[in-house]
Amino acid sequence: MMKQHTPLSAIFGLLAIFGADLASAHISYTNRDFGILQGGGNLETKPSIAITNISSDFGWAATTDANYGDSHRTRAFRFQLANAGIVTLSVQSNTAGFLPGFSIYSGLSHLAPVALAHDSSALSLEILGELSGPLKAGVLFGLGNWEIGNDPAYNIHGDPLSGITVPASRRSFSYMGNAADGTSGNYGVTAGINGDGIADGFVTGTFSLPAGDYSVFVGGANISTEGPPPAIPGTYANYASTLTLSTVPEPSNYLLIGLTGLGLAFLRRR
Numbered sequence: 001m002m003k004q005h006t007p008l009s010a011i012f013g014l015l016a017i018f019g020a021d022l023a024s025a026h027i028s029y030t031n032r033d034f035g036i037l038q039g040g041g042n043l044e045t046k047p048s049i050a051i052t053n054i055s056s057d058f059g060w061a062a063t064t065d066a067n068y069g070d071s072h073r074t075r076a077f078r079f080q081l082a083n084a085g086i087v088t089l090s091v092q093s094n095t096a097g098f099l100p101g102f103s104i105y106s107g108l109s110h111l112a113p114v115a116l117a118h119d120s121s122a123l124s125l126e127i128l129g130e131l132s133g134p135l136k137a138g139v140l141f142g143l144g145n146w147e148i149g150n151d152p153a154y155n156i157h158g159d160p161l162s163g164i165t166v167p168a169s170r171r172s173f174s175y176m177g178n179a180a181d182g183t184s185g186n187y188g189v190t191a192g193i194n195g196d197g198i199a200d201g202f203v204t205g206t207f208s209l210p211a212g213d214y215s216v217f218v219g220g221a222n223i224s225t226e227g228p229p230p231a232i233p234g235t236y237a238n239y240a241s242t243l244t245l246s247t248v249p250e251p252s253n254y255l256l257i258g259l260t261g262l263g264l265a266f267l268r269r270r
């Protein structure tokens, strides 16, 4: 595939865009880790996780178009699936009018003690430079695979001249699916968004997944408030939501349970 390289000037423009937001919210899963689901057709529900700091009401929708979106406007969750399974993730908004959307990916971002990843690391800018299409607002793509990079860890924290302890590295996210609250009137007309048709602050999605580590990026699904990337990062209102993760039995198991139940009822009647 032909790759259209982004001019360096544009990349440095992005640096300025992201510059002031650097420390606030690199990708992390702190307090947003569901742990291990067994999968394998077992019914299992993890404790819900409630957060109050989803940044902006457009952050997820913003990642679904050709210029991608800034990961800082979403929040990352993780879970591990010990066996292949059918996983259901539900998001209930706890802020009136907030419409949640999310995407699930195979793969994890960097974990402490290595430096956490962010959209404006040198490596992330290198990744953006490899992408075709319009100038990107960030590295996060809500409807497909994407990559991000972290910063090197230096011998003396924050001092590049002290030498590198751990080099910067990339992490890849393999897209598994999405779900969005509402309709195209809320999240936009991009093909591939799985809207639930009712903008009521609740959305749920069910995904058949192989064993492995997964990341969920959740954010606002209101595309109309996105606007162009600000020259100077603004402040964004925070929104609250509760996420619930469960595995459900395979559909064939449902059928078996149903048939068994019918059979027993029939036997009892006889």
Ligand SMILES: [Ca+2]
Pocket: 061, 062, 063, 064, 065, 066, 067, 068, 069, 137
């Ligand atoms: Ca966008």
Ligand SMILES: [Ca+2]
Pocket: 181, 182, 196, 197, 198, 199, 200, 201, 202, 203
């Ligand atoms: Ca809904």
